[in-house]
Amino acid sequence: MDNRFAETVTVTPVGATIADVGGGIEKMRILVIEDDKEAAAYLQKAFKEAGHVADHAGDGEIGYEKARDNDYDVLVVDRMLPRRDGLSVVEQLQKEGDHTPVLILSALGQVDDRVTGLRAGGDDYLPKPYSFTELLARVEALGRRAWSGDVETTYQVADLVLDRLAHSVSRNNQTIVLQPREFRLLEYLMKNAGQVVTRTMLLENVWDYHFDPQTNVIDVHISRLRGKIDKEFDKQLLHTIRGAGYSIRDGI
Amino acid sequence: MTAFSRTIRTTAFKLSAMYVAAFMGMSIILVVYIGQNSVSIMSEQVDETIRSEVNALSDQYRLGGIRRLVRAVDRRSRQPGASLYLVTDFAGNVLAGNISRLPAGVLDEADGRNLQVTYKHLQRETEPAERENTNRALREITTPEKTQEAIVRVFELAGGFRVLVGRDIGESKRFREMLASALRLALVGMVIVAAIGWLFIGRRVLKRIDSVADTSRTIMAGDLTERLQVTGSGDEFDRLAISLNAMLERIESLMYGLKEVSDNIAHDLKTPLTRLRNRLEAALREDQDTANYRDTVQSTIEEADHLIRIFNALLRIARVEAGSPDQDREDIDLSDIVREVSELYEPVAEEEGVEFTLGECQTVIVHGSRELIAQALTNLLDNALKYGRRPDDGPSTISVSLEVSDKEAAIVVADNGPGIADADREKVCQRFFRLEQSRSAPGSGLGLSLVNAVAGLHEGTLLLEDNQPGLKITLKLPLSGVLKT
Numbered sequence: 001m002d003n004r005f006a007e008t009v010t011v012t013p014v015g016a017t018i019a020d021v022g023g024g025i026e027k028m029r030i031l032v033i034e035d036d037k038e039a040a041a042y043l044q045k046a047f048k049e050a051g052h053v054a055d056h057a058g059d060g061e062i063g064y065e066k067a068r069d070n071d072y073d074v075l076v077v078d079r080m081l082p083r084r085d086g087l088s089v090v091e092q093l094q095k096e097g098d099h100t101p102v103l104i105l106s107a108l109g110q111v112d113d114r115v116t117g118l119r120a121g122g123d124d125y126l127p128k129p130y131s132f133t134e135l136l137a138r139v140e141a142l143g144r145r146a147w148s149g150d151v152e153t154t155y156q157v158a159d160l161v162l163d164r165l166a167h168s169v170s171r172n173n174q175t176i177v178l179q180p181r182e183f184r185l186l187e188y189l190m191k192n193a194g195q196v197v198t199r200t201m202l203l204e205n206v207w208d209y210h211f212d213p214q215t216n217v218i219d220v221h222i223s224r225l226r227g228k229i230d231k232e233f234d235k236q237l238l239h240t241i242r243g244a245g246y247s248i249r250d251g252i
Numbered sequence: 253m254t255a256f257s258r259t260i261r262t263t264a265f266k267l268s269a270m271y272v273a274a275f276m277g278m279s280i281i282l283v284v285y286i287g288q289n290s291v292s293i294m295s296e297q298v299d300e301t302i303r304s305e306v307n308a309l310s311d312q313y314r315l316g317g318i319r320r321l322v323r324a325v326d327r328r329s330r331q332p333g334a335s336l337y338l339v340t341d342f343a344g345n346v347l348a349g350n351i352s353r354l355p356a357g358v359l360d361e362a363d364g365r366n367l368q369v370t371y372k373h374l375q376r377e378t379e380p381a382e383r384e385n386t387n388r389a390l391r392e393i394t395t396p397e398k399t400q401e402a403i404v405r406v407f408e409l410a411g412g413f414r415v416l417v418g419r420d421i422g423e424s425k426r427f428r429e430m431l432a433s434a435l436r437l438a439l440v441g442m443v444i445v446a447a448i449g450w451l452f453i454g455r456r457v458l459k460r461i462d463s464v465a466d467t468s469r470t471i472m473a474g475d476l477t478e479r480l481q482v483t484g485s486g487d488e489f490d491r492l493a494i495s496l497n498a499m500l501e502r503i504e505s506l507m508y509g510l511k512e513v514s515d516n517i518a519h520d521l522k523t524p525l526t527r528l529r530n531r532l533e534a535a536l537r538e539d540q541d542t543a544n545y546r547d548t549v550q551s552t553i554e555e556a557d558h559l560i561r562i563f564n565a566l567l568r569i570a571r572v573e574a575g576s577p578d579q580d581r582e583d584i585d586l587s588d589i590v591r592e593v594s595e596l597y598e599p600v601a602e603e604e605g606v607e608f609t610l611g612e613c614q615t616v617i618v619h620g621s622r623e624l625i626a627q628a629l630t631n632l633l634d635n636a637l638k639y640g641r642r643p644d645d646g647p648s649t650i651s652v653s654l655e656v657s658d659k660e661a662a663i664v665v666a667d668n669g670p671g672i673a674d675a676d677r678e679k680v681c682q683r684f685f686r687l688e689q690s691r692s693a694p695g696s697g698l699g700l701s702l703v704n705a706v707a708g709l710h711e712g713t714l715l716l717e718d719n720q721p722g723l724k725i726t727l728k729l730p731l732s733g734v735l736k737t
Contacts, residue, residue: 115580129560181595207596211627212561220599 028073028143030054033063033089034105035081043076046132047139060084067093072100073143076135079106079117087120094121101142105130114210133244137196144195155190157237158250160229162190171229181206182225189238189248198245222246262458268450275442283435287428294424298403299366305335305417306364306405318413322348325415329374335419336371336402342412350374351416353399359416362408368421370399401425460489464496476504509573512683516566520684520697521559528555558696565698569683572624572705580621583732586661587613589626590654597633601650604637611653616661619732620710625663628706631699632665632725640667640723660712660728668722677716703727 030047032054034040040056047054055070057063060081067075067089075093079086090102104122106113114125123145124138155162159172162183169176169186178186184206189197199218203209226238239247305328312324318339325337329350338349340359353372361367404418463481470478479500480493535548594610601608618625629652636650648668655662672680679685681704684697700714703725707714712729 127564207592209626209630210623211630217596217600220603221596223603224599 028052028140029071030074030076030139030143031057031063031067031070031072032076033057033060033067033081033086034076034078035059036078043132043135046136050136058082060086060089064089064092067100068096068098074139075100075102076139077102077104077122079104079108079113087117087122090121101145103135103138103142105135133196134198134200137198137201137245140195141192141197141201144192152191155187155193157190157193157248158235160190160237160248162187169229171233176228178225178228182221182228185221185225186229186248189246192248194247194249196241196244196247201245262454265450265454268446268453271449272442272446275446276439279435279438279442283431283438287431290431291424291428294427295403295421298419298421298424301335301419302366302403302405302417305337306407309415309417313409318347318409318411321409321415325349335417336373336404337418338414338416340414340416347413349416354416358404359406359414362406362414364405364407367404367406369402369404369418371402371404371418372399373420457489464489464493471500476500476507506574509570516683521562524555524559524562528552528559531555562696562698565696565702566683569698569702569705572702572709575709580623581619582622583617583619584622584625586616586618586625586663586729587654589622589629590652590663593626593629593633594652596630597637601637605648606637606641607647607649609649609651611651611664613654614656616654616656617732618661618710618729620729621706624706624709625729628703628727629663629665631703632663632727635699636665636667636669636723640669642668642721643670656731658731660730663727663729664724665727666719666722666724668719671718671721671723672716674718680716681714 030052032040032043032047034043034056035058037058040058044054044056055066055072057066061083063075063077063081063086064084075090077086077090081089086104086106090104093100093102101123102121103124103126104117104120105126105128106117107128114127117125123142126135126138153164155164160169161171162169164187167183169178169183185202188202188205199216200212202218202222203212222238222240230236230238235250237248237250239249241247309321309324313321316323322339325339325348328334329337329348334350336349336351338351338354338359339347341347344359350373351371352374355369355371358367358369400420400422402418402420402422404416407415407417409415460481460483467478467480479497482490482493482497484490531548531552535545590613591610594608598608598610633650633652640648640650642648650665650667653664653666655664681700683701704714707727707729710729712727715726715728717724717726
């Protein structure tokens with residue numbers, strides 16, 4: 001119940017490859033600060049397959065130095081590290097004005113641990129064990145956020161337009177009426193247009209709950225949204241990415 | 253530590269000693285104060301009496317000379333309770349008076365000052381000769397025995413006559429002695445009372461403290477079922493024992509929970525782990541093509557995820573059960589949670605053809621964790637969707653409502669499914685317990701355990717009732733503010 005990511009993991013079909021998940025995003029430089037060599041090597045390899053570049057630091061001190069001296073797009077930081085705790089690395093960087101987005105990994109994984117992690121300056125939090133698809137989706141969302149900022153007032157994907165100020169949605173100049181929650185769901189998907197968002201990311205960002213509902217509640221909400229924005233149109237924009245989540249994009 | 257030094261160290265002894273010292277000090281101050289005051293009052297009285305006697309006698313002397321004085325002295329000295337008088341001539345012969353002996357030299361100090369002297373009263377019955385013959389000689393005191401004390405004044409008159417006027421002060425001396433002995437008696441009494449008090453405290457009170465210490469040692473040795481004795485007298489020790497027992501109750505339930513978790517882990521995690529291992533072994537052993545390998549790996553990942561999910565759920569339940577009540581908690585509006593979670597599940601119910609109704613939700617504030625209460629409600633709705641379907645093909649319904657009384661709020665989730673038999677209602681909250689009829693459905697048997705733990709954390713209750721037909725689950729949570737009192 002607790003593992004917010006298990007939903008995604010459980011349905012990971014053999015067919016889902018990393019290339020399916022990591023699409024439509026520029027190449028990112030990622031620093032993985034993780035003391036478990038095997039896990040770090042796996043992450044580096046997997047990030048590379050997804051089209052990114054990943055460096056590795058084996059302890060908190062080296063991690064801090066690398067993060068300070070290089071320009072990374074996203075940091076992936078384990079909480080418990082030799083020589084220097086992951087949270088203190090994040091805090092130190094924040095203090096020095098380095099606002100590189102940080103995703104914190106932790107084996108602790110309870111609600112309050114997440115809160116401490118985010119309070120220390122982390123931008124996202126993922127409990128171990130995680131699935132790579134989940135991690136990649138979150139890292140890419142963080143990297144993109146760093147580039148685009150949060151200032152856009154309208155989002156557009158093909159002919160689908162969402163106006164954040166007017167709270168209106170239209171496609172092909174036809175107004176689409178959405179429930180408030182459906183609006184927020186679409187808003188989050190369009191903010192991350194072209195990228196994969198996982199079910200847990202949606203539950204966290206749209207509903208602000210950090211646990212894993214056992215039935216596929218998110219799927220039902222997505223299919224309702226799809227009924228409103230895609231059903232009447234030839235071109236499907238809201239795609240289901242098998243084994244990962246959803247993506248709104250113009251194309252396949 | 254010797255028995256004595258142990259005794260000295262006890263609180264009872266220190267307290268007793270302190271009280272005794274304080275009482276003794278006060279008593280001494282009191283007695284000395286009374287003594288001094290009465291003695292000074294008495295000596296003033298003596299002084300006053302002597303002065304008036306002297307005045308009266310000097311009047312007599314002025315009126316009739318030495319003869320009249322002697323007569324007056326003689327008359328006065330025979331009255332009962334008389335003062336002390338003595339009149340002598342130049343040779344020291346007694347002319348009148350009621351003093352038979354005096355220390356040497358007293359009569360020479362004839363300057364009218366107060367003198368404190370020892371003397372012997374004239375015993376007229378035993379000394380008849382002296383009564384007849386007033387011209388006797390004054391004998392001097394040689395031995396201090398049988399003497400009395402007095403304040404006297406001596407005056408010299410013309411012709412070598414000497415007059416002594418005085419007053420016995422034996423009375424005030426006796427009074428002082430009486431006070432002193434009363435003080436001694438009181439001090440001895442106080443020590444005795446203190447000793448008795450100390451014995452009482454030591455015997456009764458220390459014995460109870462010792463019994464607490466003994467019981468604690470037994471508990472530390474591992475017997476968590478042991479409890480401190482409560483005598484029912486309602487005193488401080490009872491209150492202490494009740495609090496400590498409540499604490500022990502909590503510790504025991506936590507320990508029991510921990511043991512249960514490890515038992516559960518042993519039983520319910522080993523089974524899927526064994527299955528997982530068997531599957532991998534079989535894949536290695538049997539000659540399989542790549543597609544089969546992929547299938548095996550795929551199902552192994554699913555199995556691992558299932559395990560992780562169980563593991564996390566167990567951890568979370570244990571964390572919630574052990575949780576400090578204030579962790580992650582704030583005043584929250586329960587109706588928000590009920591509305592949000594209902595909104596989350598309503599489409600799911602609709603999709604599955606279940607009629608979902610949400611009752612009226614008025615604002616109600618409880619002190620709790622939004623995340624945990626929402627998860628509890630999620631689990632309840634999940635269960636209702638999974639297990640609360642009508643056995644025949646009639647329309648299934650799920651209704652959610654929020655009921656408020658003056659002390660608590662109740663989230664009620666009711667379905668019209670098969671319900672739970674009376675005998676099983678207790679068990680469904682236990683970890684890993686699954687009803688016979690639902691074993692084939694997916695699930696871990698941990699959902700209600702978490703709901704129960706969340707209820708416990710919020711000092712609420714979880715109630716399972718027959719909905720006739722179906723199951724009605726009520727999660728009662730105390731209102732914010734009610735909890736503290």
